[in-house]
Amino acid sequence: MKDEIERMERFILDFVETLGYKGVVMGVSGGLDSAVVAGLLSRVMRERVLGLIMPERDSNPESEKHARLVCETFKIHCEKIDITPILSKMGIYKLQPPAPLVSYSVKMRYALRKWKELGDDVFLKDLTGDMPDDYRKGVAYYRAKHRVRMCVLYKEAEVRGYAVAGTTNKTEFLTGFYVKYGDDSVDFEPIGHLYKTQVREIAKELGVPKTILEKPPSPDLIPGVTDEFALSMSYEDIDRILMKMEKGESLDGEDPNIVERVERILKVAKLREIKSITIQDWENFKKYNIQ
Amino acid sequence: MKDEIERMERFILDFVETLGYKGVVMGVSGGLDSAVVAGLLSRVMRERVLGLIMPERDSNPESEKHARLVCETFKIHCEKIDITPILSKMGIYKLQPPAPLVSYSVKMRYALRKWKELGDDVFLKDLTGDMPDDYRKGVAYYRAKHRVRMCVLYKEAEVRGYAVAGTTNKTEFLTGFYVKYGDDSVDFEPIGHLYKTQVREIAKELGVPKTILEKPPSPDLIPGVTDEFALSMSYEDIDRILMKMEKGESLDGEDPNIVERVERILKVAKLREIKSITIQDWENFKKYNIQ
Numbered sequence: 001m002k003d004e005i006e007r008m009e010r011f012i013l014d015f016v017e018t019l020g021y022k023g024v025v026m027g028v029s030g031g032l033d034s035a036v037v038a039g040l041l042s043r044v045m046r047e048r049v050l051g052l053i054m055p056e057r058d059s060n061p062e063s064e065k066h067a068r069l070v071c072e073t074f075k076i077h078c079e080k081i082d083i084t085p086i087l088s089k090m091g092i093y094k095l096q097p098p099a100p101l102v103s104y105s106v107k108m109r110y111a112l113r114k115w116k117e118l119g120d121d122v123f124l125k126d127l128t129g130d131m132p133d134d135y136r137k138g139v140a141y142y143r144a145k146h147r148v149r150m151c152v153l154y155k156e157a158e159v160r161g162y163a164v165a166g167t168t169n170k171t172e173f174l175t176g177f178y179v180k181y182g183d184d185s186v187d188f189e190p191i192g193h194l195y196k197t198q199v200r201e202i203a204k205e206l207g208v209p210k211t212i213l214e215k216p217p218s219p220d221l222i223p224g225v226t227d228e229f230a231l232s233m234s235y236e237d238i239d240r241i242l243m244k245m246e247k248g249e250s251l252d253g254e255d256p257n258i259v260e261r262v263e264r265i266l267k268v269a270k271l272r273e274i275k276s277i278t279i280q281d282w283e284n285f286k287k288y289n290i291q
Numbered sequence: 292m293k294d295e296i297e298r299m300e301r302f303i304l305d306f307v308e309t310l311g312y313k314g315v316v317m318g319v320s321g322g323l324d325s326a327v328v329a330g331l332l333s334r335v336m337r338e339r340v341l342g343l344i345m346p347e348r349d350s351n352p353e354s355e356k357h358a359r360l361v362c363e364t365f366k367i368h369c370e371k372i373d374i375t376p377i378l379s380k381m382g383i384y385k386l387q388p389p390a391p392l393v394s395y396s397v398k399m400r401y402a403l404r405k406w407k408e409l410g411d412d413v414f415l416k417d418l419t420g421d422m423p424d425d426y427r428k429g430v431a432y433y434r435a436k437h438r439v440r441m442c443v444l445y446k447e448a449e450v451r452g453y454a455v456a457g458t459t460n461k462t463e464f465l466t467g468f469y470v471k472y473g474d475d476s477v478d479f480e481p482i483g484h485l486y487k488t489q490v491r492e493i494a495k496e497l498g499v500p501k502t503i504l505e506k507p508p509s510p511d512l513i514p515g516v517t518d519e520f521a522l523s524m525s526y527e528d529i530d531r532i533l534m535k536m537e538k539g540e541s542l543d544g545e546d547p548n549i550v551e552r553v554e555r556i557l558k559v560a561k562l563r564e565i566k567s568i569t570i571q572d573w574e575n576f577k578k579y580n581i582q
Contacts, residue, residue: 008570011570015568015573018577019420019562019565020420020421021420086377086380086381089376089377089380090443090446091446092446095450128311129310129311129312129452130311133452136450136451137450139449140445140450143445143449144442147442147445148442150438150472151381151435151438151439152381154431154434154435154438154472155381155382155383155431155434155435158427158430158431158434159386159427159428159431160427161420161424161427166567168567180445181445181476184567185472185476185566185567186566186567187565187566187567187568188565188567188568188573189568189569192567192569192570193569193570193571271310274310274478274479275476275477275478276457276459276475276476276478276479276480277306277478277479277480278480278483278484279298279299279302279483279484280484282302282305282306282479
């Protein structure tokens with residue numbers, strides 16, 4: 001564990017120094033992954049870290065509190081930029097009915113009901129785009145938030161000559177559980193090689209506060225929709241199966257339904273990985289990924 | 292030439308149909324590259340193309356006229372979304388002095404003077420980030436425009452179940468002449484395999500209007516700064532040298548100063564390609580690209 005932390009510390013310092021960045025900007029969401037990245041950054045370059053808290057109209061009010069707790073715990077400078085006015089000018093709130101005066105718990109119940117209406121495989125439908133028109137608006141609504149956050153992170157990074165650090169983990173990358181050109185779009189990924197369950201172990205070692213360690217992981221993009229609710233699996237199950245697959249180990253002891261679901265997710269997650277594909281790359285992609 | 296056009300047409304149709312998109316959204320800037328992409332799209336799926344014109348406070352007023360001309364020529368549906376209010380809420384205009392009431396030609400003279408103050412290698416400095424603090428604001432200012440355009444393109448694509456088509460060419464990719472997570476961030480790149488000079492030939496064949504064919508290429512991000520001004524070379528020179536390099540041909544007949552400049556640009560352009568790099572990828576990157 002200590003070795004792994006030191007390895008990440010060296011990576012951060014080496015990356016930043018080699019490319020001549022003066023420091024690092026990161027988004028602090030109040031969740032586990034960004035808490036770990038904040039913890040790592042604070043160990044090697046505390047005075048040159050800017051943590052951005054970027055709530056919007058429909059964010060869980062708890063998230064900002066937890067984000068501030070992270071910045072206080074690791075003593076990094078933080079600033080809050082409310083992205084509501086930007087999303088509003090982009091017309092994002094016209095896509096989703098909940099009114100501004102409705103409480104968070106009402107928004108949550110509404111979103112969960114909508115989600116369930118679409119059946120048990122919304123996440124797979126989201127990845128493939130196979131959904132009714134009505135739901136497409138919901139997709140555009142939630143994804144715009146992470147994309148606007150990316151724009152804000154880069155603006156703040158560029159005026160300072162800083163790099164943007166990402167907070168995406170390996171489980172999210174493999175399952176497509178990220179917003180294309182949103183939270184996946186950064187300069188470097190300090191925890192991009194770690195599965196979610198490994199990030200949790202590192203978090204304990206770094207001293208991430210208990211409230212954050214123990215709360216259910218959530219992208220906080222759609223009120224009430226947590227990671228494991230969207231994926232319909234626990235991170236323990238996904239990670240164990242993904243690790244076995246990576247090592248080429250037998251999946252005999254696993255629930256075949258869960259294995260089948262992981263396999264389907266991995267397959268459609270390949271679609272999210274398609275970025276700026278040219279003619280030649282398309283031919284290769286088809287050969288290896290589409291039957 | 293006809294073969295190349297047919298090849299791109301097949302790519303567009305195959306990509307869109309294989310992934311189940313209902314159509315394509317693209318940004319129409321009024322320049323050559325987007326005119327060619329609009330022309331190609333119109334040939335295979337005219338009724339399912341949305342061309343977005345996204346001017347902002349400091350855009351060249353000519354650009355919108357030319358963008359409309361492109362949409363009329365190729366008979367594609369277009370919509371205008373002024374991104375000024377979004378950029379304004381992001382604080383982008385606070386980064387750059389020109390006042391809203393100043394004419395375009397005054398903004399242009401101001402920007403060119405600033406650019407020249409930084410010496411003859413602003414584009415290289417831009418790629419490496421090696422510049423005075425004052426100029427960093429200018430970098431954040433111009434890059435935010437293409438990033439916000441990306442967010443708007445994806446919003447409009449997602450509500451319709453459309454793909455986002457890019458308009459970046461091979462010369463731009465190789466020289467780093469694009470905004471990271473801006474105009475480079477799309478679903479597919481119909482002309483990503485063509486050098487700029489090849490795009491120009493295709494444009495003639497497709498019937499791109501003469502005004503657009505003949506005007507100097509410009510990203511229209513900083514008033515007055517054209518592509519060739521920023522690169523300090525003509526596309527004829529760059530492309531000829533890049534093509535010789537690609538084929539492994541001798542560069543003996545070329546101006547050694549231009550060759551040296553192209554080589555330096557290619558080297559630093561590698562830095563812009565670094566995206567969301569993890570520990571393992573960083574080790575490989577260093578091995579092959581940094582001495």
